[in-house]
Amino acid sequence: MKRKKKINVIYILPAHKSASGGSKVIYQHSELINKLNIKNITSQILHLKKKKIDKILLSLKKRMFNKPSKKYGWRSNEMEVVKSFAPSSSWTKNKIIIKKDMIFNPKTDFIILPEIWAHFADNLLIKRKIKYSIFVQGFYHMNSFYDHEKLFKSYNKAEFIITTSQETYKCLKFIFPNKKNKILKVNLSFNQKKFRIPNKKSNLITFMPRKLIDHFHILSLFLFDKLPKKWKMESLSDLDEKKLFFKLCKSKIFLSFSYAEGFGMPPLEAAIAGNKVIGYTGGGGKEYWQKPIFEEIQSGDIKKFSEKILNTVNNLPENWHIKTLSHRKKLAYKYSEINEKKLIKKLINKIFSFY
Numbered sequence: 590m591k592r593k594k595k596i597n598v599i600y601i602l603p604a605h606k607s608a609s610g611g612s613k614v615i616y617q618h619s620e621l622i623n624k625l626n627i628k629n630i631t632s633q634i635l636h637l638k639k640k641k642i643d644k645i646l647l648s649l650k651k652r653m654f655n656k657p658s659k660k661y662g663w664r665s666n667e668m669e670v671v672k673s674f675a676p677s678s679s680w681t682k683n684k685i686i687i688k689k690d691m692i693f694n695p696k697t698d699f700i701i702l703p704e705i706w707a708h709f710a711d712n713l714l715i716k717r718k719i720k721y722s723i724f725v726q727g728f729y730h731m732n733s734f735y736d737h738e739k740l741f742k743s744y745n746k747a748e749f750i751i752t753t754s755q756e757t758y759k760c761l762k763f764i765f766p767n768k769k770n771k772i773l774k775v776n777l778s779f780n781q782k783k784f785r786i787p788n789k790k791s792n793l794i795t796f797m798p799r800k801l802i803d804h805f806h807i808l809s810l811f812l813f814d815k816l817p818k819k820w821k822m823e824s825l826s827d828l829d830e831k832k833l834f835f836k837l838c839k840s841k842i843f844l845s846f847s848y849a850e851g852f853g854m855p856p857l858e859a860a861i862a863g864n865k866v867i868g869y870t871g872g873g874g875k876e877y878w879q880k881p882i883f884e885e886i887q888s889g890d891i892k893k894f895s896e897k898i899l900n901t902v903n904n905l906p907e908n909w910h911i912k913t914l915s916h917r918k919k920l921a922y923k924y925s926e927i928n929e930k931k932l933i934k935k936l937i938n939k940i941f942s943f944y
Contacts, residue, residue: 594944595629598622598937599688600701600724601709604636604671610854611703611726614753614777616676616685621933623686630937633688637668663734665709693719699940701751702743708734710743720943724751727851727873728760744768748943751936753777754852755876775936777852778929779861781921783834786863790910792820794898795836795864796844797855804846804891811895820902837862841909842901847871848888856883861921863910867897877923882916 600615615634622632672689693700693714700714700721707723714721723744725731734740744750744764749771752758762769798805809822816822823840825833837843843859845868852873856866860882867884878885884901886894906912922928 595631595697596699596940596944597694597697598630598632598699598701598940599635599693600632601635601637601706602703603705604638604674611851612676614726615701615703615724617778617929618775618933619685621930622937625930625933625937627934627937630941631686633686635688635691636671636674638671639663640667640669663706665706665713668709693717695719696944699748699943704728704731705733707731707743708736708739710746711739715742715746720748722749722751723747725757725761725851726753727849728757728764729849729851729872731764741765747771749773749939751775752851754873756873757851773936773939775932776924776929777854778924778926779854779858781861781925783830784838784862785834786838786910788908788911790841790863791839792817793836793840794820794822794842794844794902795825795840795859796822797825797846799846799855800848801846801869804889805844807891808844808894811891812898815895815899817902834858834862837864840864841905842867842898844868844894844898845871845874847874850874857920857924861917863913863917865901865905865909867901868894877920881913882920 598619600619602612602615605612619632619634622630670689670691672687675687676685691713695718698719700719702709702721702723704723704725704727710721710723713719731740745768747768750761750765750768751773752761753775755774758772758774761772796805812822823836825836828836837859840862841864843856843864843866845853845856845859845866847853847856847869848871850871850873853871856868856874857877860866860877865884866882868886869888870878870885877883884897886897910917
């Protein structure tokens with residue numbers, strides 16, 4: 590394909606001090622586009638935040654009304670550019686190229702909106718004839734703006750829709766059957782060098798309560814006098830990345846409390862780290878939730894959750910993580926940077942085709 594015109598792929602993101610999993614994926618994809626050194630294409634990140642006055646007004650509206658209103662949704666004209674924002678160096682390997690204004694060139698700029706701001710397309714892009722796509726990492730977050738008519742307009746006018754999980758892909762095809770040929774699934778990846786798995790693991794059960802802390806508390810009650818004394822349970826909340834991966838590699842069992850996930854990386858990372866993973870798929874985890882590594886529990890079935898943990902504790906073979914090495918290698922390859930790069934190149938070719 591002949592590429593004369595230089596295209597700039599601009600990802601739009603909230604200026605969050607603590608990056609969500611979705612933001613980290615976008616940083617990584619933007620980095621990869623620049624890192625691939627493909628001629629005539631670059632990528633930038635545009636960080637936005639809500640203007641202070643609009644933040645105050647939104648807070649007042651929420652106090653005045655008892656039910657969701659389409660007026661609650663953030664609007665593009667209420668946002669301002671954060672010129673000085675830069676993500677933590679722990680989230681990115683290389684320097685992110687930051688865009689410092691909301692001026693777009695319809696001839697050279699291609700915008701990628703997160704699903705939480707899909708409705709921005711109406712005022713920000715469509716009227717100005719700017720080409721764009723919507724990046725849907727979690728279909729659970731698609732309805733952050735309560736005007737369905739405006740949302741459908743934004744999705745239908747998009748050149749294509751990007752997603753990262755099979756579950757979200759299926760949901761998008763159901764919601765937008767007319768766009769089924771314009772849904773592109775890209776890959777997630779993780780740095781496999783972070784996993785330093787010891788030959789001998791500890792009798793440790795790790796977990797991230799995340800959005801379902803009440804589920805963990807009732808589960809711990811069920812296990813209180815039944816879990817063998819030689820086994821310990823430990824939360825991985827509020828750990829830096831180094832400690833997190835150290836604990837995951839040390840533990841034998843990981844409990845998943847995933848809820849409404851577009852994909853769900855923690856259970857997958859725990860599996861690669863040599864854990865038996867027991868718990869909820871969260872929806873998005875269905876694409877990799879397979880035996881012998883994963884055991885699915887229906888959300889809220891605490892009794893079965895408890896029984897499965899106790900059964901695993903009493904019957905887990907010695908060096909189980911070594912015996913399941915071939916299964917873990919397949920998972921690691923599927924979600925490797927090699928495969929992510931292949932799909933990012935496919936994304937780049939698709940963008941070039943519109944110019």
